[in-house]
Amino acid sequence: xxxxxxxxxxxxxxxASGQRALGETLVVLVGSSACGAETLKNLVLPGxxxxxxxxxxxxxxxxSSSAETGGIDIHPSPELSPSLLKFSGExxxxxxxxxxxxxxxxxxxxxxxxNGETPLSKAARASALLSELNPDVCGFYSSVxxxxxxxxxxxxxxxxxxxxxxxxxxxxxxxxLVISADQPPPVLLPLSHACHNLSLPLLAxxxxxxxxxxxxxxxxxxxxxxxxxxxxxxxxxxxxxxPPFDGLNDxxxxxxxxxxxxxxxxxxxxxxxxxxxxxxEKWRGTVSAPFNPDASSRPRYPxxxxxxxxxxxxxxxxxxxxxxxxxxxxxxxxxxxVWAEGRVxxxxxxxxxxxxxxxxxxxxxxxxxxxxxxxxNVLQFQLxxxxxxxxxxxNDNYPPLEGTIPDMTSDTARYVALxxxxxxxxxxxxxxxxxxxxxILQQCxxxxxxxxxxxxxxxxxxxxxxxxxxxxxxxLETRPLFAEYNLQDPTSPRFSxxxxxxxxxxxxxASSIPNFxxxxxxxxxDLQSQTYDPYETDPIQTPLLWxxxxxxxxxxxxxxxxxxxxxxxxxxxxxxxxxxHTLTLEIAVNLGLASKPTASTGDGVGEKDGAVESExxxxxxxxxxEAQGGNLAREVVRYNEAEIHNIAAILGGVAxxxxxxxxxxxxxxxxxxxxxxxxxxxxxxxxx
Amino acid sequence: xxxxxxxLNGMMHSLVQxxxxxxxxxxTIIPLIDGGTEGFSGQARLILPRITSCFECSLDAFAPSAxxxxxxxxxxxxxxxxxxxxxxxxxxxxxxxxxxxNPDSPEDMTWVYRQALERANKYNIHGVTYMLTxxxxxxxxxxxxxxxxxxSAMCVNEAIKLLSFASxxxxxxxxYMGSEGVHSHTFVYDKKDxxxxxTSHVHTLEISPSxxxxxxxxxxxxxxxxxxxxxxxVTSSSKTLYMRKPQALEKATRKNLNKTMGELLEGKSxxxxxxxxxxxxxxxxxxxVLTFVx
Numbered sequence: 001x002x003x004x005x006x007x008x009x010x011x012x013x014x015x016a017s018g019q020r021a022l023g024e025t026l027v028v029l030v031g032s033s034a035c036g037a038e039t040l041k042n043l044v045l046p047g048x049x050x051x052x053x054x055x056x057x058x059x060x061x062x063x064s065s066s067a068e069t070g071g072i073d074i075h076p077s078p079e080l081s082p083s084l085l086k087f088s089g090e091x092x093x094x095x096x097x098x099x100x101x102x103x104x105x106x107x108x109x110x111x112x113x114x115n116g117e118t119p120l121s122k123a124a125r126a127s128a129l130l131s132e133l134n135p136d137v138c139g140f141y142s143s144v145x146x147x148x149x150x151x152x153x154x155x156x157x158x159x160x161x162x163x164x165x166x167x168x169x170x171x172x173x174x175x176x177l178v179i180s181a182d183q184p185p186p187v188l189l190p191l192s193h194a195c196h197n198l199s200l201p202l203l204a205x206x207x208x209x210x211x212x213x214x215x216x217x218x219x220x221x222x223x224x225x226x227x228x229x230x231x232x233x234x235x236x237x238x239x240x241x242x243p244p245f246d247g248l249n250d251x252x253x254x255x256x257x258x259x260x261x262x263x264x265x266x267x268x269x270x271x272x273x274x275x276x277x278x279x280x281e282k283w284r285g286t287v288s289a290p291f292n293p294d295a296s297s298r299p300r301y302p303x304x305x306x307x308x309x310x311x312x313x314x315x316x317x318x319x320x321x322x323x324x325x326x327x328x329x330x331x332x333x334x335x336x337x338v339w340a341e342g343r344v345x346x347x348x349x350x351x352x353x354x355x356x357x358x359x360x361x362x363x364x365x366x367x368x369x370x371x372x373x374x375x376x377n378v379l380q381f382q383l384x385x386x387x388x389x390x391x392x393x394x395n396d397n398y399p400p401l402e403g404t405i406p407d408m409t410s411d412t413a414r415y416v417a418l419x420x421x422x423x424x425x426x427x428x429x430x431x432x433x434x435x436x437x438x439x440i441l442q443q444c445x446x447x448x449x450x451x452x453x454x455x456x457x458x459x460x461x462x463x464x465x466x467x468x469x470x471x472x473x474x475x476l477e478t479r480p481l482f483a484e485y486n487l488q489d490p491t492s493p494r495f496s497x498x499x500x501x502x503x504x505x506x507x508x509x510a511s512s513i514p515n516f517x518x519x520x521x522x523x524x525x526d527l528q529s530q531t532y533d534p535y536e537t538d539p540i541q542t543p544l545l546w547x548x549x550x551x552x553x554x555x556x557x558x559x560x561x562x563x564x565x566x567x568x569x570x571x572x573x574x575x576x577x578x579x580x581h582t583l584t585l586e587i588a589v590n591l592g593l594a595s596k597p598t599a600s601t602g603d604g605v606g607e608k609d610g611a612v613e614s615e616x617x618x619x620x621x622x623x624x625x626e627a628q629g630g631n632l633a634r635e636v637v638r639y640n641e642a643e644i645h646n647i648a649a650i651l652g653g654v655a656x657x658x659x660x661x662x663x664x665x666x667x668x669x670x671x672x673x674x675x676x677x678x679x680x681x682x683x684x685x686x687x688x
Numbered sequence: 689x690x691x692x693x694x695x696l697n698g699m700m701h702s703l704v705q706x707x708x709x710x711x712x713x714x715x716t717i718i719p720l721i722d723g724g725t726e727g728f729s730g731q732a733r734l735i736l737p738r739i740t741s742c743f744e745c746s747l748d749a750f751a752p753s754a755x756x757x758x759x760x761x762x763x764x765x766x767x768x769x770x771x772x773x774x775x776x777x778x779x780x781x782x783x784x785x786x787x788x789x790n791p792d793s794p795e796d797m798t799w800v801y802r803q804a805l806e807r808a809n810k811y812n813i814h815g816v817t818y819m820l821t822x823x824x825x826x827x828x829x830x831x832x833x834x835x836x837x838x839x840s841a842m843c844v845n846e847a848i849k850l851l852s853f854a855s856x857x858x859x860x861x862x863x864y865m866g867s868e869g870v871h872s873h874t875f876v877y878d879k880k881d882x883x884x885x886x887t888s889h890v891h892t893l894e895i896s897p898s899x900x901x902x903x904x905x906x907x908x909x910x911x912x913x914x915x916x917x918x919x920x921x922v923t924s925s926s927k928t929l930y931m932r933k934p935q936a937l938e939k940a941t942r943k944n945l946n947k948t949m950g951e952l953l954e955g956k957s958x959x960x961x962x963x964x965x966x967x968x969x970x971x972x973x974x975x976x977v978l979t980f981v982x
Contacts, residue, residue: 003794003822012823012830013727042833210845210855230868269764407767412811415766537859537876646844653838657728657866660834667728670870678845681732681858683872 010046017465018664019047021175023136025663026050026163028156029179030147030191032126034645035207036181037095038652040130043659049174050138050165051130054155055123056147072155074164077127077139078120094645095129096122138165148186152194160198177659180204182643184557185485185494192217192481199375201662203655204481208553209639210678211546212651215481216658216669221374221514222354222477224381227469227666236402236471237422239276239337242298245401247421252277255414258318267320271410271418272331276338279315279331286314301339311335326409343397344471351473352392355385357440364455365448379455383444384466385473387436391429400429400467430467437463478672478687479519487520488551488590488688489583492558523687524592531593531618535682540622540631543675543684548591548623549632551688552583553641565640573637581633584623585612591688593619635679647678690750691918691967693722697735697743698969701885704738712738721846723839727830728867730839733877734846734858738886741860744969745880752912768808768815772824775803791826800825838864884915890960890975891915897950897957897980901929904949908963915974918967922976924952924959933966949978 005011011019025048029036032055040051052074120128121143131139144150156176163174178195180188180202188204195202199219206213238245244252255274261267284300287307302311312335319328344352360382363374374382391400403426405419437458445453458466486492527544534542556564556579564576588594594614614620623629654674661669676683697720705716722743723732735742760766761773780789780800790796801821808816822828842862849855861877864870882889891914895904901922908917922929929944929952931937944952953959957980964973 003819008819008822009828009831010833011819012828013832038837042837045833228868409760410766411764412766412813415764416812535874537874644848646841646848649841650838650845653834653836653841654866654870656837657832657834658870660832668868674870679855680874681842681845681862682874683862683864683870685870 007047014660014664014666017461018660018666021664022047022660023049024173025175025177026052026159026165027177027179027659028052028054028159029126029181030054030187031181031183032093032096032122033182033207034093034095034643034648035205035212035651035655036179037093037126037130038645038649039179039181039203039205039655039659040652041095041133042652042656044130044133044137046660047134047136048663050140050163051127052140052142052159052164053123053127053130054142054144054147054150055121055126057121057143057145072142072144072150072158074140074142074159075124076164077131077141078124080128080132093643093648096126140164147183148190150187150190152191153197156194156198156200175663176200177663178202179655179659182206182641184563185554189482189485189494192485196220196480196482197372199372201659202481203659203662205651205655206550207643207648207651208550209636209642210644210647211550211636211639212647212676212678213547213550214651214655214658214670214674214676216476216478216662216672216674217481218476218478218662218669218672219375220372220477220480221378222475223662223665223669224351224378225474225476225665225668226381226384226466228472228474228668229666230472233472234337234340235404235406236342237273237337237405238342238398238401239273240301240339240342241398242301244277245421245425247425248273248418251414251417251421254417264320266411268325268327269409269411269414270327271408271414272327272334273405273408273418274414275315275318275327275331276335279311279318280338282318283311283314286310303339308335308339311338330408344392344399348399348471348473351475352385352389354475355382355389357386357443360386360440361444361447364444364453365451367451367454373454376454380458380462383437383440383455384458384463386440387433388466388470390436390439391433394432395429399470400433401426402468402471403427404468426467430463433467434463474668476669476671477515477519479516479523480513483513483516484520484688488587489555489558490590491586492555494558526687527591527593528616530684530686531616534618534622535680538680539618540628541677541680541682542618542622543677543682544686545622545632546636546677547673547675547686547688548584548587549580549636551587552580552633553636555583555587556580563641565637568640573634577630577633577637580637581626581630584629584633588612588614588619588623594624644678647676650676650678690747693743694747694968695970696720698885698972700735701737701742701969702971719846719850721843723843725831725835725839728832728835729863729865730835731861731863732839732842732846732858733861735860741877741879742883742886744885745883746877747916748880765807765811765813768804768813768817768820769824771808771811771813771816772800772804772821774807775800775821776825779803789825791822797822797825835864835866838866884974885969885972888975890977892977892979894979894981895949896982897955898948900946900948901952902945905930905945915963916968917963917965920963920965923962929961950980953978955980 007019027040027043027048027050029040029051032053040053044051121141123141123143127139127141131137156178159176160174165174178191178200180191182205183191192202192204195217196219201219201223202217204215204217238248243249252274255270258267258270258275258278261270280301283302287300302308312332315328315331315335316322319325322328360379364379366373388399392398401422403423405422408415410418441455441457444455486494530544534544553563556576564580565573567573585594589596589612593616594612596612597610612624614624621628623632654676658669661667670685671687673686673688674683675686700718700720703716703718705713707713717737717739720735720737721732722735724730734740756770756773761770761777765771765774776789789800798818801816801818804821805816808814846858849857858874859876862872862874864872879886881887882891884891905920905922907913908915908920910916919932921931923931928937928941930941957978959978961976961978962973963976
């Protein structure tokens with residue numbers, strides 16, 4: 001192999017800084033089913049720092065946590081042993097060999113001495129096989145009697161304070177990411193709550209027959225992305241800015257007038273940047289309408305459709321032979337750069353509007369003693385954003401120059417000169433930007449009145465990365481899972497104040513989450529518009545419908561303590577399907593896609609709920625309709641929450657990819673629920 | 689790679705047999721599931737030979753390779769990639785005329801890297817690294833475990849459903865893009881009416897009668913052209929024009945390469961030629977009607 005770096009192929013996607021972030025992360029997997037194991041496998045292979053599998057025990061294997069210590073014991077993954085490498089037809093999870101205790105019994109009966117091998121819990125077995133995939137990764141596991149009884153907040157706080165990873169150079173650099181695999185509501189909701197409170201990112205997966213979902217929950221206040229790496233960007237050439245920066249002006253002056261160049265090789269190797277700027281001068285000379293700028297104000301630029309056409313003609317006419325002069329071809333193609341904006345986009349403006357100096361100074365001095373505070377990495381981001389705000393206000397709303405230029409037909413010397421001019425200006429802008437950062441940090445320390453400030457001066461590398469990518473900043477803010485769960489199904493016993501069951505929990509009102517109402521109304525609006533864009537080939541396969549059927553299964557679980565379809569006798573299945581269908585309709589009403597008018601019962605006694613109806617054709621035809629909607633219910637009932645490994649693998653692939661985005665802070669994560677329909681192989685992303 | 693897929697596609701199609709009414713016999717249709725990935729994106733498709741569209745139908749969708757013009761590499765390098773291209777395209781054959789560059793050999797690649805660096809320094813170009821050198825020479829496509837897991841699992845899903853009759857099949861193509869959010873698009877990839885593999889469409893081509901057979905073959909092999917063949921052989925209704933195998937026949941027909949088509953077809957416009965290419969689509973032939981124009 002030409003390179004011994006096993007991470008070579010992925011480094012080309014996220015670079016050394018991304019790889020470093022991966023190496024500093026501890027991923028906690030709650031549950032050891034196939035989709036969780038698949039997600040972890042796709043994180044272990046690319047070199048995540050460490051993993052911890054948390055699951056409940058098999059019936060009786062003596063691995064339960066000690067009630068005496070009150071805590072949850074964390075153990076390093078066990079060594080691989082022969083008993084772990086035996087597979088049977090029982091399990092559909094490639095990463096979970098059958099209970100090794102049974103293997104021990106079998107071997108004992110054959111008079112094999114097994115050295116009294118201790119039986120291992122599910123979590124232990126899963127973590128052993130996963131850790132084997134990459135020696136760079138540290139594996140751990142914890143086994144508890146019941147996941148629903150776990151105090152996740154304390155567990156995660158312990159992990160953050162004392163990470164088990166013995167490779168970490170300092171405990172403060174370990175970050176946590178949590179994955180939930182096939183957990184029912186009694187576990188998932190407290191987990192979502194704990195992650196939200198501790199500002200930990202959570203990915204909740206559920207594999208269900210030929211269907212599956214992945215839900216992204218971003219840590220509050222939001223997940224910020226500096227390196228969003230969009231696939232299509234305009235180069236930052238600043239051709240529309242007046243006046244051109246000094247370095248660019250110098251290069252322009254050093255190149256003679258194109259019209260006076262006799263040597264055709266020379267003429268055809270003038271970079272298009274110069275061609276366009278010279279063409280601009282020419283074009284201004286041809287425009288006849290009166291225009292009286294003073295020396296300092298912005299001269300004319302092509303702004304109307306006709307003017308832009310005229311400008312392109314000017315460029316074409318400057319060529320000696322358009323077919324043979326690639327640089328002129330490029331100039332015509334890139335002519336729009338002369339009038340392209342160059343200031344910050346709407347999306348970046350949204351990010352800028354989210355950060356204020358007031359809030360920042362307060363948050364930076366907040367030590368968290370009064371409740372959850374803004375995480376330190378978010379403060380660092382806000383510091384850079386505030387510096388950008390100041391830079392913009394002093395720079396006519398133009399951000400720091402990116403500094404690189406695309407390749408273009410040119411002789412070497414002029415290209416290199418142009419390149420250096422842009423690089424030098426970018427460096428100067430970065431210097432100015434850095435001074436603003438220092439200014440704000442000073443003010444911050446001053447306003448904190450002596451209390452410790454939780455934000456520090458960024459490194460040079462961080463400033464360079466920020467400046468280079470500031471034209472593509474993005475934010476992602478999802479609603480936490482627990483906050484929307486009861487909105488989808490308010491009559492669920494899980495949130496009933498009267499319920500004495502210990503699995504019903506009270507959660508803070510959704511209204512306590514800032515921004516919740518706006519996020520909710522945006523999500524509902526989007527959902528409506530998505531009903532007008534179903535899967536064309538076969539609309540019943542639209543993932544939106546299947547999510548609703550799955551949500552009905554969780555609602556069924558809330559009411560009965562198990563998923564529908566357990567009793568596979570025909571009449572039982574039919575009854576379950578009917579109930580699931582009814583629940584699906586309720587959910588449609590709660591999502592605003594249908595309505596349930598109350599009608600008077602006609603005997604003057606009172607009102608009763610009428611049949612669910614909808615103005616939305618798609619919902620009417622495929623959900624409300626007894627045959628079609630009933631089919632959805634019957635299909636999910638026949639699954640009975642079975643897990644098929646290849647569906648689990650698809651979900652694991654998507655979840656691990658989102659995990660990498662959340663860990664590295666590069667690329668944009670999905671917002672916020674991925675739904676996979678393996679029947680027709682159709683996927684969709686929604687917010688519910 | 690694309691060639692292997694084309695060959696497999698052609699082979700699967702040739703295995704299908706037909707009944708007396710000309711309909712394909714279902715038991716001879718072998719489903720072909722194809723998947724590919726690149727960085728955060730990928731696609732999977734199901735091909736049922738003679739029923740759905742085939743791989744050859746979608747050949748045009750592959751972007752033509754963007755090669756750097758030789759004059760840039762030789763005379764006006766500007767970016768590190770140009771210097772690397774110079775080292776492995778121009779310098780290597782000069783320095784090692786009898787040995788092909790082995791991109792998996794660290795010694796060979798280090799040589800290329802050092803030469804590229806030297807050239808870059810001469811032109812004041814920055815950015816040549818060993819990693820970039822590998823990327824340019826091997827045309828490395830970035831890859832991650834997650835995308836490969838997704839696409840391979842989608843392919844397996846289709847296979848399981850076909851084998852077990854547990855559910856319906858993918859109809860027929862799914863695209864997946866995961867770098868910015870997640871976008872997925874499932875649709876029916878329509879048959880191309882003029883597909884040489886899965887249709888019996890007869891193609892027409894207008895050429896000057898002074899075009900040589902060799903030029904015609906080059907047209908058929910053009911990477912950006914209609915047919916994108918590799919090793920075509922051509923026969924007319926009355927004689928063999930050029931046959932690559934067996935060797936004896938190749939020697940016998942080689943002289944035809946320099947003859948003009950006008951001469952070979954005795955001036956008759958509208959002749960139908962039969963073109964075969966066992967490397968690209970085995971057992972299949974392409975009908976080509978030549979019309980002479982000036």
